[in-house]
Amino acid sequence: MASENGFQLFTSLRYDPLLLESEENSRPNLNFVVPSPFYMLAYHRDRMVEAAQYFDFFEVEKKLKNGKLLHEELAKQVKDHIGKEGKDQAMKLRLLFDKAANLTVEFTAVPAVPLSTLYPPSLDPPNPETQQHPANTFKPSPLIGGFLTLGSDDSLLATSSTPSPPPEWTIKLDTAPTPSTPFTLLKTTKREMYDQSRARALPTNPTSPAHSEVMLYNEVNELTEGTLTSLYLFRGGRWVTPPVGVPSGEFTSKTLKDDGADEGELRKPFAGRWGHSTRSAKVGAGGQRGTSRRWALGSGFCMEEPVGIETVRVGEGVWVSNGVRGFGFGRVVE
Incomplete structure (x- = not known):
């Protein structure tokens, strides 16, 4: 209706x-x-x-x-x-x-899918090929989720058996910006912008057509989200996800919270944040507040950080997630 x-x-x-x-x-x-x-x-x-x-x-x-x-x-x-x-x-x-x-x-x-797809134990460090991204300046340790380097006394834990890996996603950067509006920040049936993005830029994935995604970006050339998923990219030795809900011009280094509150997100109080929802013209400047994204932030698997489209490299690994499929890993293609 x-x-x-x-x-x-x-x-x-x-x-x-x-x-x-x-x-x-x-x-x-x-x-x-x-x-x-x-x-x-x-x-x-x-x-x-x-x-x-x-x-x-x-x-x-x-x-x-x-x-x-x-x-x-x-x-x-x-x-x-x-x-x-x-x-x-x-x-x-x-x-x-x-x-x-x-x-x-x-x-x-x-x-x-296995439960590990819906609730992964971590976002594993990227493989050596992905670590070569210019934004990554040191080698992450598999022991602690990619935050520090291995020392001379460190050793690797034995790899436990895991189910067969799910299909790999094929991911492409959009060819045009998607301006931020309340309809890109809040979930409604008004989704023409996502349909347009998929029509102009959806990559082919012969192995698994359903695992194809387009990365959206806004008017200032920063990634926001996928057409169906939240995005996680490896930058500076850690996984990051584009910020959401921060009014334009108000996102600075001072928004980093020391107490780890608010699901671990980089954010200062503002109208529209989780737990403080009020009507405001300043809904935000990013993508939608993904449920699986909120869980990943709260679990400490990633942090919010702006990602400029000029940093995106063909071949780099990207995690995606949503409230139906859970988490998946893919690579950026031309």
């Missing part, structure tokens, strides 16, 4: 019976009912609330206040869907709210 505004608020999240076995997914900050088959449902709720506040979807904000009721509503709809289809499997749930808070849920089956 169409909203009277011409768009709806939405989020896409993963339903997966395998998540019932995940201790991480059962953390109270990630789900309202545990164990839960919904991937980071609390973060999806937060993101929808923020969009509802900005766009004056007051009834949606009210409906989302009770996270347990949201879980129960989704569980009921999933149960009904499974009853019709006769199969309990991993699915993408697309939640859409119109301004009157009517909820529509669309179901799409998705491939099975």
Whole structure:
């Protein structure tokens, strides 16, 4: 159903019976009912609330206040869907709210992945080829996630057995900027800008066509996000993700917080930050507040840092993530 505004608020999240076995997914900050088959449902709720506040979807904000009721509503709809289809499997749930808070849920089956794809133990240091990027000035240690160099007394731990690696993503830098607007910062069905980006720049991936992505950048030639994913690039010996929600002209070195609060993000208080959502013309200057991105920041796997498009190199490794597929690794192509 169409909203009277011409768009709806939405989020896409993963339903997966395998998540019932995940201790991480059962953390109270990630789900309202545990164990839960919904991937980071609390973060999806937060993101929808923020969009509802900005766009004056007051009834949606009210409906989302009770996270347990949201879980129960989704569980009921999933149960009904499974009853019709006769199969309990991993699915993408697309939640859409119109301004009157009517909820529509669309179901799409998705491939099975291991829990390590949804909750990786770390963003592993890039391989030696990726380390040659000019922004990386020293050799990261595999022992501590790439933050320090190996000393003469250091030794490597034995590599444990892992499942077969998932398909590698093929990633390309967009050929034109995507100006930042509230619709690039908050999740709605108004997505023409993403469709246009994919139409002009989506690379081919013969091995796995679904694992293709375009990196967007804004008016000042800084990366913001992918058309479907959050981005993580290796810079200065650590993984970084483009900042979101910081009003233009207000992002400086002084925004670095010493206490590690606010999901580890580089940010000073402003209207629209996580946990401080208020309506403001200054929604931000980056991409959307990805749920998996928020988790990666909170886990200390990366930090926020602007990434200029002039630093992007063909062949470098890039992590991507979203609330349905989890995390994946890819490489930049021409």
